[in-house]
Amino acid sequence: MNIGQAAKASNVTAKMIRYYESIGLITAPIRTQANYRVYANDDVHALRFVKRARNLGFSVEEVRELLALWRDKSRASADVKSVAMKHVQDLETKISELQAMARTLSHLARTCHGDGRPDCPILADLADPAASLAPVPGKPKRKARQEADCACHEDAALPA
């Protein structure tokens, strides 16, 4: 099977298949005399595994670990589980961060007239959150900072 067919069968683009090979995530397949890559069903299986794991949000490096565990017939399921659980925690952390942002913005948007007038609590908050009403969500990367947040007073919409 050529790379194009393997791509269709695995739902991984040929481009990505070559990339995964280049970083050693998957093993290099044999080549024809014309230097074409030739894939077997097992290769497609592995590619689907990678695809699925990526779809579940695992990083390529995490997929590498999972592949190693998959190939290791004597792995302990506890090892797999811990990789998965850690990833769930990562996901939940990110979810919380995004939710905090969405909450803040939804709140600000709710207090914005959204008409032709220029007064806008959203811009007011961006320009000076301390003087405004919305809590500050921690920044996405790294740990949360300590900033001059303020409680949400539910006012601040300019009289217009």
Place this chain on the structure above:
Amino acid sequence: MNIGQAAKASNVTAKMIRYYESIGLITAPIRTQANYRVYANDDVHALRFVKRARNLGFSVEEVRELLALWRDKSRASADVKSVAMKHVQDLETKISELQAMARTLSHLARTCHGDGRPDCPILADLADPAASLAPVPGKPKRKARQEADCACHEDAALPA
């Protein structure tokens, strides 16, 4: 004020201040004869605006729009609100995707013994989701695909 002081005052690293200037997000400040950048309080104010917007998850390009609206004293608050609302939608889309991943993985992890035995429904699912029990979350980027998903049967834990 030198860039280092502006950085401290705005909580934006000197590196990023230069970067924002290079992409035209903020205006280039005047320079001393020694070619040092000199910032005024308004510049710091703008940097804080950028920082806050970035913390709320707006992309740099979105921040560019917001800055333009901020500077335009005759903007319509509706324009600001629509930028904000669109971003909230983006956030919620991403949140849903991450939640789908977390749900699937949590479920798989729950069915995994997590002991010394090699049998692992998590790996089984990655290797062949159709034969397994977990629903397939849509892939993060681009629109959701149509795949051979299956309902969640709540079994598949190998007898071990």
Place this chain on the structure above:
DNA sequence: CTTGACCTTCCCATAATGGGAAGGAGCATA
């Protein structure tokens, strides 16, 4: 004048993916 802290520009790296060029290979049809 030396030292240390600060500034400058420039290059590189990250993560995962896509786009596209230039050229070879394979196959079908006129």
Place this chain on the structure above:
DNA sequence: TATGCTCCTTCCCATTATGGGAAGGTCAAG
């Protein structure tokens, strides 16, 4: 057989936002 279309190869570049670090100039204090 020659033309042509589709596929393959490698190689380079772009993306997003940020950090690291080198090489060299500047400033202020001692």
